[in-house]
Amino acid sequence: MRKLIDPAQVKTTDNQSNSAGGVGHSTKHESARKHISGSAQYIDDMPVLPNMLYVATGYSCHAHAIVKSVDLSAVKQAIGVVDVITHTDIPGHNDVGPVYGGDPLLAEHKVEYIGQPIFAVAATSLHAAKKAVKLAKIEYQILPAQLTVEEALSAESFVLPTHTMQIGDSEAALTNAQHKLNGQIYVKGQEHFYLEGQISQAWPTEDGGIHVITSTQHPSEIQKLIAEILSIPLHLVVSEVRRMGGAFGGKESQAAALACMAALFANRLNRPIRYKMPRQDDMIQTGKRHDFDNKWQAGFDDSGLLQGVNFELSAKCGYSPDLSEGIVDRAMFHADNAYYLGNAVIKGHRCKTHTVSNTAFRGFGGPQGMMAIETLMDDIACYLGKDPLDVRKTNLYQADRTTTHYGQEVEQQVLPELIEQLETSSNYRIRREQITAFNATNPYVKKGLALTPVKFGISFTVKHLNQAGALLQIYTDGTMLINHGGTEMGQGLYTKIQQVVASAFGVTVNRVNVSSTRTDKVPNTSPTAASSGTDLNGMAAQNACDIIKSSLIEFAIEHYSTQGLTLTNNDICFENDLVLIGQQTIPFGEFIKLAYMNRVPLFAAGHYKTPKIYYDRETAKGQPFLYYANGAAVSEVSVDTLTGEYKVEQVDILHDVGQSLNPALDIGQIEGGFVQGMGWLTTEDLSWDDSGKLISNSPANYKIPTAFDVPEKLKVDLYQQHNTEVTIHSSKAVGEPPLMLAISVWAALRDACASTTSHKFIPRLDTPATPERIFWALKECQDYLHTGTSRVQGSEKEQVN
Template sequence: MRSLKKVEQQSARESIQDPGMGGVGRSKKHESADKHVSGEAVYIDDRPELRGQLHAAVGQSQFARARIKSMDLSAVKAAEGVKAVITVKDVPGHVDIGPVFPGDPVLALDEVEYLGQPLFAVAATSHDLARKAALLAKVEYEELEPVLTVKDALAKQHFVRPPFTMQRGDSAAAIDSAKHVLSGEISVGGQEHFYLEGQVSTAEPTEDGGMTIFSSSQHPSEVQKLVAEVLDVPLNKITVDTRRMGGGFGGKETQAAPWACIAALLANKCQLPVKMKLSRSDDMCLTGKRHPFENNYQVGFDDSGRIQGIDITVNGNCGYSPDLSDAIVDRAMFHSDNAYYLDNATVTGNRCKTNTVSHTAYRGFGGPQGMMTIEMVMDDIARHLGKDPLEIRKINLYGHGERNITHYHQTVEHNNLDKLIDSLEQSSDYQARRKQISEFNKENTILKKGIALTPVKFGISFTVQHLNQAGALVHIYTDGTIHLNHGGTEMGQGLFTKVAQIVAEEFQVDVDTIGVSATRTDKVPNTSPTAASSGTDLNGKAAQNAAITLKKRLVDFAAEHFNVETEQVIFADNQVHIGAEVGKKTMAFAELIQLAYMNRVSLSSTGYYKTPKIHFDRETAKGRPFFYYANGAAVSEVLIDTLTGEYKLLRADILHDVGKSLNPSIDIGQIEGAFIQGMGWLTTEELMWNDKGRLLSNNPATYKIPAISDAPVDFNVALLPDDPNKEHTVYNSKAVGEPPFMLGISVWSAIKDAVASVADYQVSPKLNTPATPEKVLWAVQDMQKAALDKSGA
């Protein structure tokens, strides 16, 4: 089975065709792949400087929480190269740029709420001069006591939004009546986005009092709205352009906007172009991360390990403002079940306010933090009962009939979890390897191995209903080439490639004849962010809708022009076949387009799509927030050193459900990357603040993302075959961006399995994340003590 999977992976990559039809279901390399490798891809910072262009920097707060008593900026204004200095008093329009709820001033008001918060902004003739000038400010503060931990926030009831609860059945009664009861807690660390391209925007004034913004943003329409609001101008005066980002991962969904707004405010004052870019250390200090969480549970279960009742509380560290935290903690609550049926369940979410930078969207959007608790529960139950954790996971999986209703009362339809996990269990030789690992651990006292198979069930849709819509624009030119524009943004994930393939499939033409242009707010308006794994689902459907409109227009024209039935106009292989078999006329696609143009047929169309079926009533905490679920599973095998806590991922096997894949090579690449990023979150990527609220892990030397050496040598990734999405998505595909991120949980669980072997699997180790070697060593020492206590007893 393993060799077959390797062949499948190799064939997926080797099937890349260039050029060629490259339509839906075929591997096609990323549309900018060559430019990425050669360095020709143009990012915002690569754009040629405009005439008179200035550079911006911000003055930063030196306290996590303080009242501003005075601010002397005279030295800043007199510094070399400085052309303008602004404070919040210079903002002509709105001063609060909170994306959903208020709480995010574009520049500090009377009080600062995190260390590094922008106080003022400087425009100078160079980036370095602007940064140096910003350091010359003389600010007098009255220091206030900050709230820096979740526990402190909970004790003080310090929240950015009110707590919220989802409930199904009576968890308290079910736990009380259960034969076995366990409780536990886990600290789940945050994560720096560490995109290769940092936050950057350029603002260029236009002749009509507006602004053109070039922004590295996942949400150009939000940038447009907020820039218009701070400048106090109509939205139609602002155009935002995003050709590509050098990575986003959620960090540019809302948090690209402040830097665009500051650039625009300075550009408006100077009436010159202004570029605002953050250095790496400033980017890490001034932008939000994945929310750290501190979660706890109480669970009741029977002798088989089946959960009868559970109470889960997730406590998100939101930072100083709401940002997207309400929806992120909601998503953590939605995914607190992961792949398991919770008959009687209460899930509560707290949105804790702390005096750190405001945490924000990150791949999975709270879902991973929610899943961690239930996966810990599975391991804890297994150790309590002396069973294999996989057995406990399988017995609690969503099934059929009554065992398919979530704690938010959505039915889990078209469930393939059993099939997927059984297939992976066999193809990865899980049971045989489990026995081999047990024998290895009996024979070795210093090195220990661990293995874990963990599933993922991830809901696809924005949980905020109105965001589930998209638009597109398609032009056909008279030479038969096609121009495509849509509201999705390209951050390296291959969205532009996939949507071009969808349009190519509709017209049955070479994908290389389709040009996709930069995402622009003046082409497709009111767009949703490229997030929630919905980029292809939404924008692909909108582009398909535009293509279908144009195709029908062409079919109707050809049928009338050649006096045939519409059914006798067939698009195939870059050609159009017209008429019955006898006397059939065949012409090139471009030839039909030229003929249509000469006969005054419109060759341009917009397209639109909104996701059906979804709804959620927050008052009752019931509904269908997700259009469908994307599932997957991973088996990870690790080796740990019990003397140092160091570890190595030896092998990973992944089987993932993408429905009918639009582009297998891109999908496999997304799965590989997501798994490694998820592993990094749970193992090496450690955020550290001191007791004053200063971020200490603020550069690549103090923050460790996974390197190629951290990837397993034996890395097997396969797509679940012959299982198209049962919902009416674009060509029955499924989203692939976020769901595989949580496959990295299998690495953490495998490390715990290795640690548990130290006490002969009788005790479930406590292992907070990230599971750095230090934490693994401490967990090993706890197990050694537990083993001694048991032998002494």
């Protein structure tokens, strides 16, 4: 386990505000003390309301079947059971799909994955509810189940149509290329494993509505779906979120079923309801990161420069669309990662399988798309006998090579300079020589090294989601309450919004409180996802500040003109908890009270919509992203060639967050994202049996990274360059891009394996790269050494010793 960073060593960035703890300062997380002391209240910590009931669901034990009969008589008679429902008891629309239909709250006549709810129980305790559901007698007619991407492709079975993006003439380029390779990598999914599981609590209101407190990234979607399930108008539903104990995309769409079920029982029984999924049920019944089966053909010249590429990306979507359209689209958008493709065709298949419907996960398809081309970069380097970093640098977007395969221009050229800076600061070339020498003299332990970049587009790819609202209120003592549409899942969004508001008025952050996200305060909120929480809600909060400040400045000019002062807007300044009016100063609180006494409005609703973005799905061209966040990581690993066991020895990261709003929070997000990505690519192995039942259904058989997996040497630096697009204080998003920096760990492991052949052959290494998979990759290298022939990423290729 590495040594902890001293917060005092985290530098504060230059900023325009000199308010204590404002923008640019490493202000502590607004709930940090509460988290450490245990006083931060999550839903399951809330006091139990009188007459509260608890929910459990009875679900399918088959992956694909007709439900012939359901006998719930014993369930209804079980101790503690108050109510039992099936789909016939739903008064409104029996579907909780986020975009397209196909996600029934309770299955009707067919089940399509193991774990699909068929009925639900409300009982006096969770134990009683869980015990009761086991008494159901259900008769099935079992149908053939389609469980893999390969089976879905063979059957041409998709949840949504295939989409294609194209630039140039890839077929001609491939035909004329000096060198050609084709290959394949299977990238497995990932369990969200948030610390707080899926949970919702609902109670009826006096006007016939529902108030729900839920652990979700998308309160407005919860509001809408509850209204549809109950067949009531939206204004009768209040959806509230104070904080989540992690989410990572798993609570963007799939929290809806719990909130709707709790609301349904609350409405039926006129009693408060809590629905908390036990961890094992959560792992079985909720979706994960999509598996991707990535195939490609590539042509390139002697320098390794790509001439033409064909990508085929096939995602394991599960039984319904959920968010798979956008996820596969983003995988396609990011199939280039940091590299100019020139001539390319990229196809994205959304494969239907009889498994739980996969959903959003940090990166939203982007990481899976990037894995294809990063594998290709290493393959090309091995083929040509070059350092993989040189091949990567050759193919970067730069100079006149700036147009993506979807038509957007990469305007801010960050990566060439960022990579050069990291290459120097990490001593990449010296370490490469040292590792080569080490490997030459150590037969049983081999080291690997890799530097990989990240270019990640920031914006929702669905245009209308790129908007946000905020409600700011200033009280007569000069304190403020800000409400916005973003949700806090531990990432520090509330803290950054607090800093934005404090900086706008030149006051300390202690004057600003951020209240829980509620649909009756700010309506029609977008999900806190796509790394856009601060971008959108920060700008909305800034807009609300500007509206109030404009009124305050106008008042000051008018009020002090009666004292013989002639003032302009530039003569009124807010700083250091003071208001500067010409040569006079007045404490901020006193000035606010004076404004109130003169009937100046001290509240405002702000709004923001992201400019410039669009995407034409028919032509597969547009500008889906406002800007790109960038970064790069160097990872060094050591591998035991006898067992496949390995260790991540050192990681150096340089990441682009623009002008950092809060350096400490940003570094924390980079570290956390990297470690989560490392888990996805190395240890977190989702497994199902032949019937479609999840085997890796608990912490005992699914290994997430722990503190002891974090490399002892982990250095994170922020790249010092502000965002050239107009964003909140010229910052850049930081939530998702760091996860993809962990590709460097996977590439370093593959490099270590290839070193056993003196880099004349590089094995296929599907993810996660567990010690078992590393062992078999090493075995493939041994086979090459014995025969001189092996299967390189799906294509037969002769290698010369």
